[in-house]
Amino acid sequence: MNNSEIFLEKSEEKAFDLTHRKTINHNIGKYHDAVNMGRFQFSDHELARKRASFLKTQVIENLDKYLIEFENNFQKNGGKVIWASNIKEAQQEIIKIFNRKNARSTVKAKSMTTEEIHLNEFLEDNGVEPIETDLGEYIVQLAGQKPYHIVTPAMHMSKKDVSDLFTEKLKIPYTDDAQELTLTARRLLREKYLTAEIGISGANFLIADIGGIAITENEGNGRLSTTFPKTHIAIVGIEKLIPRMEDLALFWPLLAHSGTGQQVTVYNTILSGPRKANETDGPEEMYVVLLDNGRSDLLADIEKRQALNCIRCGACLNICPVYKNIGGHTYGSTYSGPIGSVITPHYDGMQNYKHLSYASSLCGACTTVCPVKIEIHNLLLLNRQQSVKEGLATKGETFGFKIWKKAMKNRKLMNLGGSGLKNFLLGFLFKETWGKRRRTPNLTPRSFNQLWKDINAKK
Numbered sequence: 306m307n308n309s310e311i312f313l314e315k316s317e318e319k320a321f322d323l324t325h326r327k328t329i330n331h332n333i334g335k336y337h338d339a340v341n342m343g344r345f346q347f348s349d350h351e352l353a354r355k356r357a358s359f360l361k362t363q364v365i366e367n368l369d370k371y372l373i374e375f376e377n378n379f380q381k382n383g384g385k386v387i388w389a390s391n392i393k394e395a396q397q398e399i400i401k402i403f404n405r406k407n408a409r410s411t412v413k414a415k416s417m418t419t420e421e422i423h424l425n426e427f428l429e430d431n432g433v434e435p436i437e438t439d440l441g442e443y444i445v446q447l448a449g450q451k452p453y454h455i456v457t458p459a460m461h462m463s464k465k466d467v468s469d470l471f472t473e474k475l476k477i478p479y480t481d482d483a484q485e486l487t488l489t490a491r492r493l494l495r496e497k498y499l500t501a502e503i504g505i506s507g508a509n510f511l512i513a514d515i516g517g518i519a520i521t522e523n524e525g526n527g528r529l530s531t532t533f534p535k536t537h538i539a540i541v542g543i544e545k546l547i548p549r550m551e552d553l554a555l556f557w558p559l560l561a562h563s564g565t566g567q568q569v570t571v572y573n574t575i576l577s578g579p580r581k582a583n584e585t586d587g588p589e590e591m592y593v594v595l596l597d598n599g600r601s602d603l604l605a606d607i608e609k610r611q612a613l614n615c616i617r618c619g620a621c622l623n624i625c626p627v628y629k630n631i632g633g634h635t636y637g638s639t640y641s642g643p644i645g646s647v648i649t650p651h652y653d654g655m656q657n658y659k660h661l662s663y664a665s666s667l668c669g670a671c672t673t674v675c676p677v678k679i680e681i682h683n684l685l686l687l688n689r690q691q692s693v694k695e696g697l698a699t700k701g702e703t704f705g706f707k708i709w710k711k712a713m714k715n716r717k718l719m720n721l722g723g724s725g726l727k728n729f730l731l732g733f734l735f736k737e738t739w740g741k742r743r744r745t746p747n748l749t750p751r752s753f754n755q756l757w758k759d760i761n762a763k764k
Contacts, residue, residue: 308637309660315635316664325461325632332460333623339566340620346558346568357559358678361614364513364546368604368613371513371546372595378516379593382578387594392422395596399424399538400431402592406536408433408502412494414520414527415439416507417455417617418540418596421639421652424505435505436497438526443490447474453633455640456564456619461632494526504534504588508541509616510556511593514549517577518593521557521570528574537576537588543595544604544613550575556616563618563676599652608687612647614677621671621681627664636661643671647684650692659697662688705734716754724750 306314319325347353364371376386389395403411411428413419413435425435425446437446441458445451448470452458459467464481472479477489506527508518518539520527531537547556553575561567580587604610622628622642633641638649638658646661662685671681692698708730712718724747732745739745751759 308657312635312637312660312664315637316631319631319635326630328461328463329629329632332457333629336566336623340562341566343562343566343568346562353555353559354676354678357555357616357676358614360547360552360555361616361677362611364548365544365604365610365613368543368546371548372543374513375511375516375546376595378514379578380516382516383581384516384578384591384593387592388597389594390597392598395422395540395594395598396424396427398594399540400427400433402536402538403428403431403433403503406502408536410434410436410497410501411503411505412436412438412497412501412530412534413442414504414506414530415442415458415522416505416540417452417639418507418542419505420452421542421598422540422596424540436494436501438494438497438524438530439522440487440490440524440526443494444470447471451634451639453641454619454622455617455642455645456622461634498529498533501534503536503538504530504532506531506537506539508539508545508593509560510553511541511546512550512553512575512577513546515575515577517550517575519553519557520574520576521560521572522574523565523567523571525572528572531574531576531588532586535589537579537591538594539576539592540594540596543597543600544615559676560616560618563616563620563674603648603651606651609647609651609684611679612644612651612681612684614679615644615648616677618676620674620676624670624674626666626668626670631664636664643681643685644679647681647688650688655688655692655695656697659688659692662692701734702738705738708734720752720754724748 344350379386387398389398409432411433413425415437419425425437428435437443439458442452444459444462444467445453448462453461462470464483467486468479468481471477471486471489475489475493480486506520509521510519512519518541520531547553557573558569561570576591579589579591600613603613619642621644622633625643628642636642636645636649638645638653638661640649643665646664649661650658665682665685667682667685669682672679672683675681727748728745731748735745
């Protein structure tokens with residue numbers, strides 16, 4: 306089965322899984338309540354969105370300039386920058402660091418970019434134990450799963466699911482006390498922070514003017530992962546830049562509000578290099594791996610490059626009617642939901658993932674909640690257009706639309722055969738694309754053209 310067929314099969318399975326739907330609707334419902342309350346922190350929320358959109362667009366339009374500025378300033382602080390054009394290069398550069406340090410364990414802060422380069426699997430294949438320290442990431446790692454959501458990785462799991470998992474994997478007595486479950490994870494992870502040779506993180510933002518990275522989180526695990534180990538590696542997409550440190554005053558509250566409904570997350574950290582001689586904590590070495598992996602190609606596309614403005618808040622996932630029915634794992638990609646459907650075909654291949662751009666009702670809800678005003682629904686349409694131009698449409702789809710186009714441009718063909726023949730052709734040509742659970746619409750017995758002639762004949 307190809308990716309598209311797997312997607313359709315999993316979509317149908319999840320759409321009719323009532324337990325899954327109940328869990329997701331409960332968790333996303335709490336999110337919506339928090340977001341609606343959190344909007345009051347902005348005196349003008351729409352103006353904040355416009356300002357953020359302007360700043361991110363300014364960066365993307367001048368990405369080469371800001372990347373060099375970041376690199377120069379970060380290196381002045383004693384940090385080291387590694388440029389990786391694809392997943393393989395990133396993996397190889399990272400394992401070189403591990404081998405030089407003879408390191409065999411690492412603690413990881415939450416990072417979707419490390420998921421993008423399949424870092425955990427790669428490290429395990431090379432004899433390194435990666436430990437996720439974000440609670441949600443730790444839970445899905447124990448379960449042998451991938452993150453379900455780009456902000457809340459274990460959104461699909463209920464408290465009972467987590468309790469059962471901890472009992473099975475950690476051999477603790479069953480408890481449905483959420484605090485006790487959290488304390489259990491914390492006790493186990495504390496030892497890992499102290500023994501890991503290398504800490505790994507992503508970054509919410511790269512700050513050009515100071516050469517630093519900004520990390521925002523709610524658990525404190527990010528700080529522990531980046532300060533206890535002697536070496537810190539941050540893997541970051543090249544699009545994560547903002548021009549100045551003062552811009553965080555806008556982006557941190559916007560990200561927190563759109564991501565979790567908070568005014569600001571609990572822990573907000575700026576790291577600008579390894580520990581200095583007069584500092585008491587922090588790593589002895591710090592690397593930033595700047596990952597391209599298809600971003601430059603997307604940047605070169607003037608119509609679609611605004612997708613690189615994304616700050617990974619997850620708001621478009623939480624509002625999307627498709628995501629709320631089929632869930633995150635169904636997409637089969639690192640980034641799910643509307644924004645994932647936009648960028649995945651460019652990162653992992655249009656041929657393999659063009660179907661994700663069709664997994665949308667095009668209702669536009671994703672665009673209305675995006676904190677940086679990305680026109681996501683329009684980008685989905687542009688992806689569809691690109692896939693057709695590249696000849697990736699199926700033979701059946703291509704044939705069906707050729708017949709439709711020919712008929713629509715010829716009035717005699719439009720009137721030929723009556724409604725019976727037309728309804729048969731509609732049902733036959735579009736039985737797969739329209740969907741087996743939707744009734745094909747019936748055409749009226751007489752066309753508008755025929756009705757118009759009758760009306761004029763009576764005058």
